[in-house]
Amino acid sequence: MFDWKWDFTIEILPRLILATFNTLMAAGVGYGIALIVGLIFALAQRTPIRIINWSVREAVEFIRSTPLVLQIFFVFYVGPQFDLRLSPWTAGMIAIGLHYASYLSEVYRAGLESVPQGQWEACRALNLSTRRTYFRIIIPQALPPALPGMGNYLVGIFKDTPMLSVIGVAELMHTANALGSESYRFLEPYTMVGIIFLAISLPTAFGLRTFETWVSKTLGMSKSKK
């Protein structure tokens, strides 16, 4: 079909698969950073200290309103201006981690806010400690509504890793570009990259949905019988 070369496809496959591991690692590390920093962002917006509250909210808004690819360039190139050299990997992980931390902080916030005020009051009435209140009562209830958002952003960060190629992180897109310019053939590398992304993101999305239903059923919060 359309001059598709199978032998070339097979030839480039090992390098693409190797690069897939880099892509997965970038997504995994970036998501790990985002999960933790996002929680810090979310909790910072719950403190009674006005200035922290306000500045974190504004920072989150700013990061969410501007393009990730520009943020990647910014982090990568601004360092050297102050004699601070970040490797492409470090700069990329900082940029993508912070970007998704902003998104996740909104997911956490919405999750926490979805727990009715009465639940906090009931914990107070039972004299539960703050830690117990969060871990035993509030978080288990905040989690199911937050899971779909968290899952979407896991898939989202994975699909955004190709942007890291612009500063030379050797993930899938970067490898496909290299393969293309070596051989002057773009059909197979780019198509294969597309297929690899589909092959990972579709099952992941499906798996996440199954996981969500399982969690809310396990916690007994859906009406269906166990």
Next chain:
Amino acid sequence: MTYAEFLNEHGARLIDGSIITVQQTILAALLAIAIALVMGLMRLSSNYVVRSSATVYIEIFRGTSLLVQLYWIFFVLPLFGITLEKFTAGFIAVGMNLGAYGAEVVRGAIQSVPKGQYEAALALNMSPFSRMRRIIFPQALILMLPPWGNLFIELLKATALVSLISVTDLMFQAKQINGTTYLSIEAFGSALVIYYIMSRLVITPGMRWLERALSRHMSRA
């Protein structure tokens, strides 16, 4: 070099880039809306073939990266005899990608219109087309505006990727200025601020205004 001098020297390029970004955003948004409406309605069709072809479109465009789609459209499509100019390839890729997300918004909104509305329209013996056009869609429109507001911001941000196929948008200009001056904070920082202004001071208030105008219009009608 002060920031004022920087602006004096490079401000014109940032403005040129911003104009291209605005053009890309508007064209991509129009395409995304059209695709979203068609695909969203197709997803609700009772015909299996229609329904599943929309599903395939949506899953492919949501399941892969915009950058992959952009490169594919720009570098691979010519092999099939379809050569697009870079400007055209840029907004088509962005529009097709965001259109897939928009389709799910359209479908969701139509499905959240209460079933009683549909039944009442049926009881009045309205045709399927006018049921959708007169009764269901106007109510769905109000429901889908807030998520569209978010999608337009995502779309604006997504247009930054067209710089990678050398469309001379804001992102591209910032990169050029950075390349010649090494003033990274000024170049990329200014671009970040301009994008922020476009999202939060243009798109967000614009969509709010539209929501208010529409619900006023609907409650008067």
Next chain:
Amino acid sequence: MNEYPTRLNDDAPMVRFSKVSKRYGELTVLDELDLDVSANEMVSIIGPSGSGKTTVLRLLMTLEDVSDGVIYVEGEPLTHMERDGQLVPANQAYLRRQRSKIGMCFQHFNLFPHMTALENCMEGPIQVLRLSKQEARERSLDLLDMVGLSDKRDQHPIRLSGGQQQRVAIARALAMRPKVMLLDEVTSALDPEVIGEVLNVIRKLNAEHNLTVLMVTHQMGFAKEISDRVCFVYNGKIAEAGPPSQIFDAPQNPRTKQFLSAVLQAN
């Protein structure tokens, strides 16, 4: 805070509100309210909505802070502690110790949706009272039995009716063995046909559990039947208090008369 004693005498009532005020900005909800509740007494608080009656309970449960005045429970200040002979705002440890004397049931039950009826009852005893799982389980099963829900112990709240949920909530509060039990409009969110089952449980509670009960209610008939004393709250103060016979049959305060006749007409 000098005007308030750091501790009351041994013959102090179970609960004392001493000139307690609660303000939200400009709005004064409670205005120097005084109220004594003796041990084992059952007190109903009635009054028009917005009169501040629920606030009395919420302050006692420390869900909200008092703006002025001091609340004493068993002669000890509730949200203040003594330092150098003065009352200062209490620290967390002190608050938690005082709070253990008080239990509360809410209008909207506030059961934990991710736990079964039994787990809801066991949570506090295990986590706060440090009972063993076995002890907590036995105690909770006894209480679920008392409220007539033994067979529902493994159900999650979503599968229980409103009346059943409120009975679980009562069992959950009792499992903490509070000395004072607060009931905040526990029947207001219920369908008329299940109110009876909750009222029956409250009757038992009063008869069998030696509890001091403070209850806000709209069920005038029930308040009359069960209370030792009824307090009519109006404009952030107790306008009139006395045995039910006095309040319902021979009210002195014109506001009380007005309120009762309005309620009677509505019924």
